Amino acid sequence: MIDKQCKSAAEAVEGIKDGAVILVGGFGQTGEPMDLLDAIAARGLRDLTIVANGGGSGEHGIGRLLAAGCVRKLVCSFPRVPGSVAFEELYEQRAIELEIVPQGTIAERVRAGGAGIPAFYVPTGAGTELADGKELREFEGRTFVMEHAIKGDVAVIKADRADRWGNLTYRLSARNFNPVMAMGAELTIAQVEECVPLGGMDPETIITPSIFVDRVVEIPGGVSNG
Amino acid sequence: MIDKQCKSAAEAVEGIKDGAVILVGGFGQTGEPMDLLDAIAARGLRDLTIVANGGGSGEHGIGRLLAAGCVRKLVCSFPRVPGSVAFEELYEQRAIELEIVPQGTIAERVRAGGAGIPAFYVPTGAGTELADGKELREFEGRTFVMEHAIKGDVAVIKADRADRWGNLTYRLSARNFNPVMAMGAELTIAQVEECVPLGGMDPETIITPSIFVDRVVEIPGGVSNG
Amino acid sequence: MADGLTRNQMAWRLGRDIAEGSYVNLGVGIPLLVLEHAPGGREIIFHSENGVLGMKPKDETDGILPDDLTNAGKQPVSLVPGAAMFHHADSFIMIRGGHVDIAVLGAYQVAENGDLANWRLPGSPTAPAVGGAMDLAAGARNVWVICEHNGRDGAPKIVRECTLPLTGPGSVNRIYTDLAIIDVTPDGLVVREKIETLSLEDLQALSGAPLTLANGWRPLEAPDL
Amino acid sequence: MADGLTRNQMAWRLGRDIAEGSYVNLGVGIPLLVLEHAPGGREIIFHSENGVLGMKPKDETDGILPDDLTNAGKQPVSLVPGAAMFHHADSFIMIRGGHVDIAVLGAYQVAENGDLANWRLPGSPTAPAVGGAMDLAAGARNVWVICEHNGRDGAPKIVRECTLPLTGPGSVNRIYTDLAIIDVTPDGLVVREKIETLSLEDLQALSGAPLTLANGWRPLEAPDL
Numbered sequence: 072m073i074d075k076q077c078k079s080a081a082e083a084v085e086g087i088k089d090g091a092v093i094l095v096g097g098f099g100q101t102g103e104p105m106d107l108l109d110a111i112a113a114r115g116l117r118d119l120t121i122v123a124n125g126g127g128s129g130e131h132g133i134g135r136l137l138a139a140g141c142v143r144k145l146v147c148s149f150p151r152v153p154g155s156v157a158f159e160e161l162y163e164q165r166a167i168e169l170e171i172v173p174q175g176t177i178a179e180r181v182r183a184g185g186a187g188i189p190a191f192y193v194p195t196g197a198g199t200e201l202a203d204g205k206e207l208r209e210f211e212g213r214t215f216v217m218e219h220a221i222k223g224d225v226a227v228i229k230a231d232r233a234d235r236w237g238n239l240t241y242r243l244s245a246r247n248f249n250p251v252m253a254m255g256a257e258l259t260i261a262q263v264e265e266c267v268p269l270g271g272m273d274p275e276t277i278i279t280p281s282i283f284v285d286r287v288v289e290i291p292g293g294v295s296n297g
Numbered sequence: 298m299i300d301k302q303c304k305s306a307a308e309a310v311e312g313i314k315d316g317a318v319i320l321v322g323g324f325g326q327t328g329e330p331m332d333l334l335d336a337i338a339a340r341g342l343r344d345l346t347i348v349a350n351g352g353g354s355g356e357h358g359i360g361r362l363l364a365a366g367c368v369r370k371l372v373c374s375f376p377r378v379p380g381s382v383a384f385e386e387l388y389e390q391r392a393i394e395l396e397i398v399p400q401g402t403i404a405e406r407v408r409a410g411g412a413g414i415p416a417f418y419v420p421t422g423a424g425t426e427l428a429d430g431k432e433l434r435e436f437e438g439r440t441f442v443m444e445h446a447i448k449g450d451v452a453v454i455k456a457d458r459a460d461r462w463g464n465l466t467y468r469l470s471a472r473n474f475n476p477v478m479a480m481g482a483e484l485t486i487a488q489v490e491e492c493v494p495l496g497g498m499d500p501e502t503i504i505t506p507s508i509f510v511d512r513v514v515e516i517p518g519g520v521s522n523g
Numbered sequence: 524m525a526d527g528l529t530r531n532q533m534a535w536r537l538g539r540d541i542a543e544g545s546y547v548n549l550g551v552g553i554p555l556l557v558l559e560h561a562p563g564g565r566e567i568i569f570h571s572e573n574g575v576l577g578m579k580p581k582d583e584t585d586g587i588l589p590d591d592l593t594n595a596g597k598q599p600v601s602l603v604p605g606a607a608m609f610h611h612a613d614s615f616i617m618i619r620g621g622h623v624d625i626a627v628l629g630a631y632q633v634a635e636n637g638d639l640a641n642w643r644l645p646g647s648p649t650a651p652a653v654g655g656a657m658d659l660a661a662g663a664r665n666v667w668v669i670c671e672h673n674g675r676d677g678a679p680k681i682v683r684e685c686t687l688p689l690t691g692p693g694s695v696n697r698i699y700t701d702l703a704i705i706d707v708t709p710d711g712l713v714v715r716e717k718i719e720t721l722s723l724e725d726l727q728a729l730s731g732a733p734l735t736l737a738n739g740w741r742p743l744e745a746p747d748l
Numbered sequence: 749m750a751d752g753l754t755r756n757q758m759a760w761r762l763g764r765d766i767a768e769g770s771y772v773n774l775g776v777g778i779p780l781l782v783l784e785h786a787p788g789g790r791e792i793i794f795h796s797e798n799g800v801l802g803m804k805p806k807d808e809t810d811g812i813l814p815d816d817l818t819n820a821g822k823q824p825v826s827l828v829p830g831a832a833m834f835h836h837a838d839s840f841i842m843i844r845g846g847h848v849d850i851a852v853l854g855a856y857q858v859a860e861n862g863d864l865a866n867w868r869l870p871g872s873p874t875a876p877a878v879g880g881a882m883d884l885a886a887g888a889r890n891v892w893v894i895c896e897h898n899g900r901d902g903a904p905k906i907v908r909e910c911t912l913p914l915t916g917p918g919s920v921n922r923i924y925t926d927l928a929i930i931d932v933t934p935d936g937l938v939v940r941e942k943i944e945t946l947s948l949e950d951l952q953a954l955s956g957a958p959l960t961l962a963n964g965w966r967p968l969e970a971p972d973l
Contacts, residue, residue, distance in 0.1 A: 099597035175615030175658035187844030189436035191417035198692035210415035270829025280832035325822035401840030401883035413619030424917035496604025506607035
């Protein structure tokens with residue numbers, strides 16, 4: 072019997088290594104897998120690369136991972152919001168590498184990583200400093216930027232419901248980056264509000280099919296920054 | 298008030314021109330928008346390029362369009378199934394251009410067309426004759442094929458339910474290419490089993506959001522090839 | 524000097540120009556005020572890059588947890604009938620693929636050729652942050668900028684050439700400020716509306732690029748808000 | 749000559765090698781027979797490129813219209829609990845992105861280096877048709893071929909080099925025929941199982957590339973089906 076359910080966040084994040092590239096779902100606090108990130112921070116890992124939309128805020132989640140000194144590099148579109156204290160401190164001290172990527176390009180690069188597409192072209196960023204050093208190419212008279220796939224060693228995401236195979240649904244805009252990150256990593260770990268019996272989810276309304284999910288942990292409520 | 302609903306298939310296909318590139322949903326007969334295709338055939342258009350998974354079968358749908366002499370070129374992965382009489386006849390007479398594209402590459406090329414991505418790289422077809430004449434490139438020691446976006450002038454698709462804004466859901470595997478084709482064209486036309494009032498669809502379970510849909514026509518049952 | 528519009532009035536005024544049936548993305552800051560002041564009786568579908576189509580201002584009675592549904596500025600919103608949810612990659616298909624009719628964005632500078640700078644202030648000690656601005660600048664069918672005509676230091680935001688890092692070249696179609704509505708055209712910047720009591724000369728003095736007044740220009744007006 | 753397995757027995761035998769929890773795509777033809785003969789008591793998730801994960805043989809009592817749910821061969825199927833539906837682009841993310849553990853494909857020819865030819869017969873008057881075969885050959889983690897050991901004309905399907913147009917270079921990991929199970933290894937083709945009464949010499953005579961017999965090879969067996 073397939074059973075991807077773990078008993079705790081700690082068990083769910085076992086095996087992640089120093090130096091791992093970790094894809095993190097969420098947009099602001101919405102859909103951020105705080106408990107899994109806290110569990111990673113508790114492991115005291117080092118030199119992680121975090122790929123996410125933002126740089127976290129408050130003392131849980133990405134914020135905790137940053138404050139705990141686990142992160143060498145942050146790849147994101149919008150590192151700071153009010154409350155991004157840990158990030159701001161590291162940035163001021165030049166104690167973190169930062170790669171700013173347009174939001175849609177992050178999503179597409181991670182999807183490409185999951186889709187077996189090593190590179191693709193976008194108009195986004197052409198003619199701006201974010202295209203500096205990137206390969207440019209014209210198609211039909213317009214300039215495009217070549218972007219490379221991002222592949223995660225691990226994805227940590229938050230979903231609403233799961234079954235023991237790892238099929239997932241999300242709550243409204245808490246969906247955001249989560250299904251995208253789920254596709255892009257070797258090991259995808261989801262914290263969910265509720266586990267339901269196999270067959271308890273309508274096949275038509277599953278957003279992340281089980282093939283993309285390796286571990287599930289039920290954490291009703293979960294910690295939050297606010 | 299936004300109302301994308303048309304009164305008939307004939308009204309829904311108004312304005313399509315000779316020479317148009319038409320993206321067609323469906324896989325086999327499942328999800329093929331037969332009534333819209335029959336209505337296009339009835340208009341006697343010429344020199345159409347059809348982008349679809351297959352070459353149709355029977356006397357409705359793509360089969361009718363081919364038999365009526367509307368099609369100059371077929372871009373597909375699998376042109377013939379038992380019953381693809383119209384296609385086989387045109388092919389024997391060399392009266393149709395055929396571009397064979399791997400199934401996943403069709404889907405991705407059309408998605409790219411809808412996503413503002415002019416080109417991307419895939420491993421599919423590398424080292425085979427379907428890569429002949431295509432640009433190759435190595436990434437991390439493996440050879441990939443550059444594939445270009447396909448943009449449709451029109452997409453004709455079949456869905457299950459719609460509202461007057463054009464939000465769509467599908468029936469099981471009748472989903473197949475339909476949501477992909479819906480994204481890839483200037484003008485997207487959907488035939489649906491049932492129109493429901495605005496607000497009658499759960500926002501979480503809509504598969505094709507209304508932004509991709511221009512016209513909707515309710516045709517319960519619809520014609521079928523048997 | 525004539526009084527200009529308030530931010531709410533600017534947002535209200537921009538809203539009047541959105542045609543029924545438009546799909547409109549609202550950037551953070553002043554652009555999001557358009558949601559509050561959208562014209563009634565007209566169906567406009569607001570897109571948020573975090574996977575929402577069909578948002579409306581937060582209705583506290585909708586039973587949705589504030590953290591489950593936010594706009595691009597991470598503020599709680601609600602849904603209209605006909606709304607749809609999707610993930611980030613699909614959301615940016617809509618943006619990059621030209622499916623969004625209008626992106627409303629803030630600006631540090633807009634050049635007469637439509638170049639937009641709105642994401643980074645060199646020399647700022649804070650980290651740069653681009654969000655979806657470059658995707659919107661590159662992908663939306665129309666980019667409307669909404670911003671004060673001049674910065675806090677009085678410097679014009681409308682310029683011949685952007686001196687700040689670009690968000691996108693040639694992206695902007697129209698500019699809504701507290702003083703005027705200006706089209707970016709192949710023939711330069713054309714004032715379609717301006718505060719009635721403000722002369723073109725005075726408006727020009729507040730601007731860093733040459734303006735011409737449209738035939739049939741109208742007074743820029745908005746109700747008290 | 750020893751009797752080989754029937755197609756159903758070949759499919760049955762292949763099914764025994766699929767580990768629990770595997771995501772498995774089945775090509776049209778003999779591969780789809782694996783669905784009918786999958787091992788009981790083991791959860792295997794069958795993928796169909798037309799947007800199905802978790803299919804099972806058609807259960808006429810499931811109330812699903814035959815045209816609403818088909819496999820890659822356009823035949824009606826049913827769903828297991830835990831099934832999920834998706835569209836074609838997402839389906840090929842699973843395939844191209846290496847998420848499908850095993851693709852089971854038919855073959856015209858398999859070369860000793862794993863080259864696969866299964867999509868086009870030059871000189872055939874019918875149009876070529878590739879379907880998802882190249883995507884699967886390029887993307888699945890493991891490609892298992894299932895085919896008769898020899899064609900109707902007796903020609904070996906296992907060859908030194910494919911003479912027919914390739915579906916994918918170096919794609920195949922393992923070959924299931926009516927006579928043997930053969931691994932494609934860096935050291936060449938290794939017979940893991942063969943019909944017990946068939947000597948390696950006889951099997952070699954029916955094959956177009958050199959075979960070696962694995963230490964601990966086992967007899968290829970299947971129940972009557």
